[in-house]
Amino acid sequence: MASALISTLEKLIGTPRDGALLRYSLGCELLKAGESGRAIGELREAVTRDPAYSAAWKMLGRALADSGRDTEALEAWSRGIEAARARGDRQAEKEMTVFARRLAKKPHGKPHA
Numbered sequence: 001m002a003s004a005l006i007s008t009l010e011k012l013i014g015t016p017r018d019g020a021l022l023r024y025s026l027g028c029e030l031l032k033a034g035e036s037g038r039a040i041g042e043l044r045e046a047v048t049r050d051p052a053y054s055a056a057w058k059m060l061g062r063a064l065a066d067s068g069r070d071t072e073a074l075e076a077w078s079r080g081i082e083a084a085r086a087r088g089d090r091q092a093e094k095e096m097t098v099f100a101r102r103l104a105k106k107p108h109g110k111p112h113a
Contacts, residue, residue, distance in 0.1 A: 020049040046060075051079075052083045061096065074100055077100040
């Protein structure tokens with residue numbers, strides 16, 4: 001059950017296990033549960049704690065795009081592409097490049113601030 005997992009992850013916030021991976025995991029679960037606003041907050045915290053965490057940048061971009069926040073999504077993917085390049089994570093770099101291109105070409109895709 002997603003809410004049980006979310007609850008378990010939330011209990012770890014502020015403990016020695018709190019870090020980028022925890023925040024990423026919580027953000028992913030919140031996104032699955034349809035709580036995009038909270039997911040975005042946790043994913044932002046993940047990339048704040050580890051700016052080189054390309055998977056967190058990728059998921060943050062997705063959460064923002066799904067919320068209609070196109071400009072912010074493009075910025076997240078841009079930062080994620082930089083992080084992926086720096087780490088040699090070619091797969092994540094390719095995926096975020098494709099996502100960003102699709103979003104930029106989206107019809108009626110006027111960016112939301």
